[in-house]
Amino acid sequence: MNSSENQETVCIFGTGDFGRSLALKMLQCDYSIVFGSRNPHKSSLLPSGAEVFSYSEAAQKSDIVIIAVHREHYDFLKELTEVLKGKILVDISNNLKINQYPESNAEYLAQLVPGAHIVKAFNTISAWALQSGALDASRQVFVCGNDSKAKQRVMDMVRTLGLTPLDQGSLMAAKEIENYPLHLFPMWKFPFYLSAILCIFFFFYSVIRDIIYPYVNGKKDSTFRLAISIPNRIFPIAALTLLALVYLPGVIAAILQLYRGTKYRRFPDWLDHWMLCRKQLGLVALGFAFLHVLYTLVIPIRYYVRWTLKNRTITQATAKTEDPFSTSTAWLYDSYIALGILGFFLFVLLGITSLPSVSNTVNWREFRFVQSKLGYMTLILCTAHTMVYGGKRFLSPSSLRWYLPSAYVIALIIPCTVLVIKFILILPCIDKILTQIRQGWERNSKPTSNGQYLKQSSIHLDSQL
Ligand SMILES: Cc1cc2nc3c(=O)[nH]c(=O)nc-3n(C[C@H](O)[C@H](O)[C@H](O)COP(=O)(O)OP(=O)(O)OC[C@H]3O[C@@H](n4cnc5c(N)ncnc54)[C@H](O)[C@@H]3O)c2cc1C
Ligand SMILES: NC(=O)C1=CN([C@@H]2O[C@H](COP(=O)(O)OP(=O)(O)OC[C@H]3O[C@@H](n4cnc5c(N)ncnc54)[C@H](OP(=O)(O)O)[C@@H]3O)[C@@H](O)[C@H]2O)C=CC1
Ligand code: HEM
Ligand SMILES: [Fe+3]
Structure with a gap:
């Protein structure tokens, strides 16, 4: 009381x-x-x-x-x-x-x-x-x-x-x-719909190539692939594509700034929105990468994989032949898996730094370093992982089914495009202009006597006065 x-x-x-x-x-x-x-x-x-x-x-x-x-x-x-x-x-x-x-x-x-x-x-x-x-x-x-x-x-x-x-x-x-x-939610809408579209597209693409094609051509029932093989195609491809789409708006923005010769004009709305939901796109990509890693870990215990191995051994034993050890193949396999592991490690690091409790403890330069530099490193590693996985059969005609290339070949288009453009953008001659533009320089301005830049329009105004 x-x-x-x-x-x-x-x-x-x-x-x-x-x-x-x-x-x-x-x-x-x-x-x-x-x-x-x-x-x-x-x-x-x-x-x-x-x-x-x-x-x-x-x-x-x-x-x-x-x-x-x-x-x-x-x-x-x-x-x-x-x-x-x-x-x-x-x-x-x-x-x-x-x-x-x-x-x-x-x-x-x-x-x-x-x-x-x-x-x-x-x-x-x-x-x-x-x-x-x-x-x-x-x-x-x-x-x-x-x-x-x-x-x-x-x-x-x-x-x-x-x-x-x-x-x-x-x-x-x-x-x-x-x-x-x-x-809060609108930022997740675009990544969500985009990943749904990607998954649906690559699902049907893989079903045509991996299930319908073998059935039509050899009456083989490969429907069991729906459980692990096909998801383990769709998810890594979605992860790689979404990761590339995190870095694509940055290069588009840079091209736009170079083209316009100024940073003082607004980006179109779609680009603005895309830039703002990069974090969400990245986190969705990380989710897909996790799924890919989990599906990959179970490959050795799959019945289909064990059966194939056992059968091959028996066939070789009865035929008294032997597969010679190929050092180049060993290199190829170990390299692509190593690249995948390193890529995944950096991917997780990006995810960790986006947690507020972590990002609050780093200054913005450190945050930008992780997000931008390590982010590109992640993209390079994951793209290399996929390319080396493709290895020798990368563009060989024998991997075409009904003229359709392997799914990962299509998945490589956007990442490679982003990396090539980024590479061009960091060439010293272009990087210098871009840096100047970002510091406020404008192409249509002329230097005044005291070394400052004045906009062309204000010069016109001066002469009229
Ligand atoms: C797992 C994961 C987690 C992520 N978490 C986050 C997160 O927590 N937070 C986050 O922001 N991103 C996050 N991202 C997204 C991404 O890493 C960042 O957006 C990253 O900074 C993009 O790097 P960039 O070099 O492409 O872009 P930026 O370095 O931002 O620059 C891109 C372009 O935009 C233009 N630009 C940028 N700012 C301006 C400006 N003020 N004025 C004029 N032009 C400008 C520049 O021209 C530049 O070329 C995450 C990604 C992943 C994969
Ligand atoms: N629910 C949530 O989680 C959150 C709600 N809010 C905000 O809180 C406010 C109330 O939300 P919430 O409690 O969920 O809504 P409810 O509909 O459950 O309650 C609203 C209350 O308003 C009173 N009221 C007064 N005049 C009227 C009228 N003409 N018609 C109907 N009700 C009237 C009623 O109380 P009585 O019958 O006693 O007069 C009624 O119980 C909203 O503005 C909402 O945006 C904010 C954050 C979260
Ligand atoms: C621990 C990390 C990783 C390991 C061990 C790993 C391993 C593998 C393996 C074994 C395959 C072949 C799958 C098969 O034969 O069906 C593969 C394919 C692939 N991986 Fe990874 N990977 C890792 C991380 C990543 C990451 C982070 C990405 C991209 C974001 C990625 C993208 C891909 C792609 C696109 C394919 C080709 C899918 C296909 O068309 O079949 N991987 N990976
Ligand atoms: Fe309410």
Whole structure:
């Protein structure tokens, strides 16, 4: 009873999912809670210890009011303007779509209740996470507001709940904060659809080459290949192609900058978006590489592989012949596997550095070094792994089936293209121009007397003046 005197009372409007979850968490952290509700007597499932009143009654009991109501129902707050005057109103709402309304929900709230101090917070925390205590997912609470004292009080409250407040500045930041939880997934959409398309294409390609072709030509049933052989073709090919597509937008950007002779013009939207989801593309690629490695590890215990080996040995023994040991073949096999292992090692390293806990401990130069230099090294190793795997039969006509080359030959087109263009871009003569452009030099500018560059257009302007 004594401690209850020190307890801070917080009012929550709305007894819905989020209001109840937040109340439960706050009660656990020793706050006392009053709910405001349309029907104070009907509300059920409320955490024990919380009291329920009408909206205006509840508001009078605390100077912090958390609005756990959807924006569409904010209208009733207009009638409470007097009661809410001078109080801190915490807007926790989210929308369903990015930029759904012209102004942010928090700014809309500020218009409805002009006398209150509006603070945006909590919208990135889900009701489920609050209740289950599984807060590993997202502990970050973005906070913004125009009144710094009010903002500070809310940030203290966030800290007390075991969450991490991140001050995002004034209420102008509310729009971005509201868009943030909606923004997360679009970055994964492109990588997801792209890998689906790649997998489907190479699945049908491999089925034609490895199952239908042997059936039509020799009545051989190779359908068992659907389980391991074909996935172990599709996944590494998807990994290699996606990895190349991580580095392709960078070279396209460089070509565009060279062509335009300036870095001050916006990239087209598709390129912008592509650049922004490179991390996700890379991580999806890493996932496919993992699958390839796992499928590869089980090759020796496959029945088909053991049967083939045993049969070959028996055939040779009965025919009293022997396969002579070929050093060049041994070299070829060991090299491609070694290249694969090294490539995979760097691939994993890239994945590890993209974990926030790791990337926070390196400065941006180190991060760029790993992501860009080691990234290209990974691409080179994986491409070499695939080329050496192809080895002697790389482009030989005997590996064509119905004029279709092996799948890995097609898979090599994009990586090789990226590597060749990158190689050209780092030639000293081209690299020098590109570096100048990135430092702000423009081709259509002329040096002024003091050595600075002036844009052509401003020179025209000068002469007109
Ligand atoms: C497993 C894995 C994990 C990954 N994790 C991450 C990650 O956590 N974070 C991440 O960002 N990427 C990640 N990536 C993606 C990739 O490694 C990086 O995007 C990498 O920096 C790309 O290197 P780059 O040399 O092609 O591009 P960059 O060095 O970014 O440059 C590409 C081109 O863009 C242009 N450019 C870039 N910035 C500007 C600018 N400000 N103004 C004008 N032009 C500009 C330049 O002209 C340059 O030529 C990951 C990839 C993989 C495979
Ligand atoms: N659910 C979640 O995980 C998260 C939700 N949010 C945000 O929290 C807010 C509330 O979400 P949530 O609790 O899930 O929603 P619910 O629909 O579960 O609850 C909304 C509550 O608003 C109150 N309300 C007031 N006026 C109306 C009205 N006219 N019509 C209907 N309800 C009204 C009701 O409480 P009463 O009946 O007591 O009046 C109702 O329970 C939303 O803005 C949402 O964007 C933010 C982050 C995560
Ligand atoms: C531990 C690491 C790796 C090992 C041991 C390994 C091993 C192998 C083996 C044994 C094959 C031949 C498969 C077969 O005969 O069906 C192969 C093929 C291939 N690997 Fe790897 N690999 C590794 C990593 C990688 C990585 C990181 C990539 C690319 C991102 C990659 C891309 C490929 C490709 C494209 C093929 C050809 C697939 C086909 O058309 O059959 N590998 N690898
Ligand atoms: Fe909801």
